[in-house]
Amino acid sequence: MALGATTRARCHKRARVASVSVPEDAFGTARASSARRAHPHRPGPAWWSADLSQLPGVGPATARRAAGIGIGDIGALAEHLPTRYLAYDSARPVSGLADGEEATIRVVLDSIAVVPTRRRGLKIVRARVHDDSGAITAVWFNQAYLAGVLQPGDELMIRGQMKARPQRQVTVKAHEVLGAGSSAGVHTEGLVPVYPATEALPARKLREMVDAARPYVRAAPEILPTWVRARVSLPSRADALMAMHFPRSAREPRSARRRLAFEELLVLQLGLIAVRRHEEFARRAMALPGTGEVTDRVRESLPFTLTAEQQRVSRQIARDLARERPMRRLLQGEVGAGKTVVAALACAQAVEAGAQAAILVPTETLAEQHLRTLDALLAPAGIAPVLITGNVPRAERERREMAVATGTAQVVVGTQALLVGGVRFHRLGLVIVDEQHRFGVEQRQALADQAGDGADAAHLLYMTATPIPRTLALTAYGDLRVSAIRGRPPGRQDIATRWVREEQRDEAYEQVRAELRRGRQAYVICPMVAENEAGTAARSAVEEARRLAEGPFSAFRVGLAHGAQRPEDRRAAMAAFAAGDTDLLVATTVVEVGIDVPNATVMVIEDADRFGLAQLHQLRGRVGRGEHPGSCLVFAEPGAEDGTRRLEALVQTNDGFRLADIDLDIRGEGSIMGLRQSGPTDLRFARLSRDRRSLAQARRIAKVALDRDPRLEHPEHALLADAVRDAFPDMPRLLDA
Numbered sequence: 013m014a015l016g017a018t019t020r021a022r023c024h025k026r027a028r029v030a031s032v033s034v035p036e037d038a039f040g041t042a043r044a045s046s047a048r049r050a051h052p053h054r055p056g057p058a059w060w061s062a063d064l065s066q067l068p069g070v071g072p073a074t075a076r077r078a079a080g081i082g083i084g085d086i087g088a089l090a091e092h093l094p095t096r097y098l099a100y101d102s103a104r105p106v107s108g109l110a111d112g113e114e115a116t117i118r119v120v121l122d123s124i125a126v127v128p129t130r131r132r133g134l135k136i137v138r139a140r141v142h143d144d145s146g147a148i149t150a151v152w153f154n155q156a157y158l159a160g161v162l163q164p165g166d167e168l169m170i171r172g173q174m175k176a177r178p179q180r181q182v183t184v185k186a187h188e189v190l191g192a193g194s195s196a197g198v199h200t201e202g203l204v205p206v207y208p209a210t211e212a213l214p215a216r217k218l219r220e221m222v223d224a225a226r227p228y229v230r231a232a233p234e235i236l237p238t239w240v241r242a243r244v245s246l247p248s249r250a251d252a253l254m255a256m257h258f259p260r261s262a263r264e265p266r267s268a269r270r271r272l273a274f275e276e277l278l279v280l281q282l283g284l285i286a287v288r289r290h291e292e293f294a295r296r297a298m299a300l301p302g303t304g305e306v307t308d309r310v311r312e313s314l315p316f317t318l319t320a321e322q323q324r325v326s327r328q329i330a331r332d333l334a335r336e337r338p339m340r341r342l343l344q345g346e347v348g349a350g351k352t353v354v355a356a357l358a359c360a361q362a363v364e365a366g367a368q369a370a371i372l373v374p375t376e377t378l379a380e381q382h383l384r385t386l387d388a389l390l391a392p393a394g395i396a397p398v399l400i401t402g403n404v405p406r407a408e409r410e411r412r413e414m415a416v417a418t419g420t421a422q423v424v425v426g427t428q429a430l431l432v433g434g435v436r437f438h439r440l441g442l443v444i445v446d447e448q449h450r451f452g453v454e455q456r457q458a459l460a461d462q463a464g465d466g467a468d469a470a471h472l473l474y475m476t477a478t479p480i481p482r483t484l485a486l487t488a489y490g491d492l493r494v495s496a497i498r499g500r501p502p503g504r505q506d507i508a509t510r511w512v513r514e515e516q517r518d519e520a521y522e523q524v525r526a527e528l529r530r531g532r533q534a535y536v537i538c539p540m541v542a543e544n545e546a547g548t549a550a551r552s553a554v555e556e557a558r559r560l561a562e563g564p565f566s567a568f569r570v571g572l573a574h575g576a577q578r579p580e581d582r583r584a585a586m587a588a589f590a591a592g593d594t595d596l597l598v599a600t601t602v603v604e605v606g607i608d609v610p611n612a613t614v615m616v617i618e619d620a621d622r623f624g625l626a627q628l629h630q631l632r633g634r635v636g637r638g639e640h641p642g643s644c645l646v647f648a649e650p651g652a653e654d655g656t657r658r659l660e661a662l663v664q665t666n667d668g669f670r671l672a673d674i675d676l677d678i679r680g681e682g683s684i685m686g687l688r689q690s691g692p693t694d695l696r697f698a699r700l701s702r703d704r705r706s707l708a709q710a711r712r713i714a715k716v717a718l719d720r721d722p723r724l725e726h727p728e729h730a731l732l733a734d735a736v737r738d739a740f741p742d743m744p745r746l747l748d749a
């Protein structure tokens with residue numbers, strides 16, 4: 013005990029007498045790329061990547077523990093930012109403190125002792141301390157070891173609460189010993205940073221380490237070239253880091269964070285745009301110019317005219333396809349927005365240019381559905397799409413694969429089965445990937461690499477029904493060009509959404525029954541499959557189906573579909589509902605994608621607060637798909653504020669893009685960043701909901717930088733280039749291509 017205490021005290025003091033020499037030419041000459049170091053990726057001079065044990069007061073054991081939480085060197089420590097600050101003021105005279113007040117004092121210790129108390133196990137340390145204005149008693153609870161550590165004559169900073177009776181004393185919340193040469197409190201004075209800490213490395217220790225690293229932080233290497241800093245007028249990197257760790261005012265960290273966020277976004281955009289340019293310029297695709305021969309026939313036989321949005325996006329794609337540069341485009345549009353027609357026109361253009369098109373979808377059900385839709389759209393032009401999935405019997409599948417290999421099959425719809433096994437294309441020119449986030453990047457690439465006619469890559473069109481705010485799209489899919497079909501096609505019914513309280517349940521059921529009596533159908537969506545899943549009170553699909561069939565909906569036919577069923581049972585349940593053989597389908601989120609029953613007009617969602625906003629919106633998109641208007645009845649007890657905001661937004665708007673924006677505001681980008689398949693998956697400093705302008709600016713500047721210096725080879729871009737390599741470790745050759 014005593015030994016531990018002494019060591020601790022010594023560390024305390026040593027940490028205060030830091031004196032470090034930092035190379036003066038840090039900004040000018042040091043180039044990360046010129047020397048291989050222990051951390052070859054950290055942009056900056058070697059000392060910036062130096063081991064933490066270089067710091068006074070930090071031994072090898074602490075350095076190892078820091079490395080365990082991702083702080084492997086001095087640069088990483090400098091970038092480990094506080095999450096908040098304790099707003100302590102500067103030291104006040106002891107004599108001026110009022111009863112009950114919390115304050116910081118700076119005192120000299122006169123005497124110290126452990127005082128026994130009547131309560132078992134409780135030990136109190138009392139010390140007499142003084143400053144120029146007077147003396148006072150300081151009290152610590154349960155830190156008896158301090159009596160052996162603090163010594164008369166020690167100069168202390170104390171943060172604590174004043175008590176005037178029965179005698180003037182201060183109850184200590186935090187204290188620190190000031191060492192030789194140090195004149196400020198690290199833990200007790202001013203704005204005290206609070207670091208994300210772990211058990212292995214408490215916040216206080218981190219604070220002391222960062223304080224010991226102060227000379228390094230002050231000399232932090234600048235990553236941004238002068239011309240960028242001139243454009244965005246942000247503080248230098250060193251100033252920003254100093255302001256984060258040692259703020260002099262509450263405002264300082266704000267502009268500092270903006271600077272670090274901008275830098276992070278710039279590095280990300282540089283990487284993403286470099287990826288895209290690499291794809292576009294270093295690889296060649298087959299040019300698929302539209303002649304109108306096939307596309308016109310498809311367009312003319314549509315039972316409707318394309319909306320302005322569809323036409324705009326269609327033209328963009330047509331232009332992309334006509335080029336020799338591989339298209340890398342993401343098409344966003346909610347379910348029912350009319351993406352499939354646009355995709356069909358792209359396929360038609362590929363065919364009229366003499367190439368094949370492949371459409372990749374995540375499930376068999378979706379593949380079959382796409383095939384039917386595309387067949388209807390393309391048949392007037394004499395194109396018969398073929399289906400390749402695991403379900404197709406072997407002999408038939410071989411026949412179809414032969415047609416693909418010889419080129420008689422011009423448009424192919426398939427699942428993963430298209431990627432595995434021996435499907436060879438004759439002249440693949442276009443790959444369309446539906447719901448792209450379900451595929452790994454290698455899988456997509458494998459297919460695109462099959463491009464025919466000597467090309468290196470096929471044109472790629474990704475389609476997703478999950479609306480993503482523009483900021484997020486530019487971040488998660490910054491290597492793609494993004495198009496969106498907003499709104500729904502004319503004639504599409506809006507969905508009236510109502511948040512129903514428990515006491516209105518009977519009335520809501522009557523509304524559903526009325527629809528069923530008119531011959532319509534309804535869904536009831538539950539968050540869980542079976543009771544006692546996770547031991548919660550949420551409604552389960554299995555129990556709910558039984559309850560509804562026996563009670564409120566006993567006059568109707570009730571079906572059940574959920575993810576724990578055997579696939580054939582689930583398929584049968586969905587098919588029965590689609591055929592109108594059941595009136596009410598109780599289900600989990602398995603209906604989220606891949607079921608299209610135009611006769612279904614009502615959806616009841618139970619425990620809606622358990623679903624995300626995007627998911628709720630996706631779910632309700634299952635109704636109102638036919639000629640009849642849809643309605644969605646949402647059950648949820650008002651709970652947390654976030655849940656309330658989500659549900660209110662859902663009720664207020666049918667615009668998936670607006671909902672996505674609101675969702676981003678509520679949740680932050682968090683898990684959505686998992687969408688991205690290359691590069692860093694988490695933003696450390698930036699928050700997309702807050703840094704929209706910085707993002708737009710970063711993207712503009714990234715383009716300018718890469719226009720001027722495509723591989724970032726210029727010396728003033730060296731550290732930036734290192735930062736990009738660091739952020740995209742799986743593509744180290746990106747800038748070397």
Ligand code: ADP
Nearest residue numbers: 316317318319347348349350351352353501502
């Ligand atoms: P998505 O693929 O985006 O989910 P679809 O392309 O399947 O949407 O279109 C949904 C429905 O809307 C289809 O029945 C389609 O025929 C119809 N549709 C598409 N575009 C239009 C339009 N411009 N006018 C009227 N109906 C349209």
Ligand code: MG
Nearest residue numbers: 347348351352
């Ligand atoms: Mg679709």
